[in-house]
Amino acid sequence: MNNTTPAILFETIEKNFGSLKVLKGITGEINRGEVIAVIGSSGCGKSTLLRCFNRLETIDNGRLVINGINVSRPTVDYSQLRQLRTQVGMVFQQFNLFPHLSVLENMTLAPRKVLGKTPKESAQLAGLYLEKVGLFDKASSYPEQLSGGQKQRVAIARSLCMNPQIMLFDEPTSALDPELVGEVLQVMQQLAAEGMTMVIVTHEMQFAREVANRVIFLDKGVVAEQGLASEVLSNPQSDRLRIFLSRLN
Ligand code: ADP
Ligand code: MG
Numbered sequence: 001m002n003n004t005t006p007a008i009l010f011e012t013i014e015k016n017f018g019s020l021k022v023l024k025g026i027t028g029e030i031n032r033g034e035v036i037a038v039i040g041s042s043g044c045g046k047s048t049l050l051r052c053f054n055r056l057e058t059i060d061n062g063r064l065v066i067n068g069i070n071v072s073r074p075t076v077d078y079s080q081l082r083q084l085r086t087q088v089g090m091v092f093q094q095f096n097l098f099p100h101l102s103v104l105e106n107m108t109l110a111p112r113k114v115l116g117k118t119p120k121e122s123a124q125l126a127g128l129y130l131e132k133v134g135l136f137d138k139a140s141s142y143p144e145q146l147s148g149g150q151k152q153r154v155a156i157a158r159s160l161c162m163n164p165q166i167m168l169f170d171e172p173t174s175a176l177d178p179e180l181v182g183e184v185l186q187v188m189q190q191l192a193a194e195g196m197t198m199v200i201v202t203h204e205m206q207f208a209r210e211v212a213n214r215v216i217f218l219d220k221g222v223v224a225e226q227g228l229a230s231e232v233l234s235n236p237q238s239d240r241l242r243i244f245l246s247r248l249n
Helices: 046-053 078-087 103-113 119-132 148-160 178-193 205-211 229-234 239-248
Strands: 008-017 020-030 035-039 061-066 088-091 166-170 197-201 214-219 222-228
Touching (some): 020 046, 020 222, 035 205, 046 197, 078 088, 103 148, 148 178, 178 197, 178 205, 214 229, 222 239
Parallel strands (some): 088 166, 166 197
Antiparallel strands (some): 008 020, 008 061
16 A cells, blocks of 8 residues: 555445435545545435444445455454554544543553553653643543533544544534634644545534535435535535535525
């Protein structure tokens, strides 16, 4: 694998939950260093697509190659899956921090257990990324002592401790009070500027316009429109996207 291998390659992928067809043949590729915003109405399959991208869900049909690892087959070997999980970081709407662990313990757990780092190495790493998200002084705090925005910045920093090559964000600011959204978007913007490959499900269109290279508009399980963020968001071609965008304003 080299830098010209797409970060994520997906061809006519399908995902069903029983008789419910959620992804109905989705094709595209995400290149290294690209920032992709995935937009669409509630229930259209955004989270499912993202969860396929780190194999929290398996696809039913099509081809999906993540960071050079083909995960299309129902059985992927365990060591590859493990590799994939360290290479692809995910940040959720609800932060998913462990409430009974301090910020530092939240951040050092996976580097110790999965990457085999020593407590000292993992603490150094955690310090580095806490600094990056502006929360170095919160290392010994517990999640309940933090604001929503701080929790989400810790969650991002925790992901970065695994040194991922791709970061997936599923509505990272949707659970936040409006005044806390900016501090999280700012951290994400910085990551994007540093060249991180990012796939972001978001309803923050201003952010998508400024930070995303490309936008994918999902509608009822298909890609209804995609292209450069500036073009797709400023000049939607379909009625569905026009209606979707007008509802957000
Ligand atoms: P979005 O993130 O765009 O709101 P989702 O990907 O979460 O949409 O969900 C798409 C559809 O799939 C919805 O109808 C949802 O109810 C359904 N769905 C998602 N996950 C599951 C699951 N694990 N089991 C059954 N249905 C699911
Ligand atoms: Mg969702």
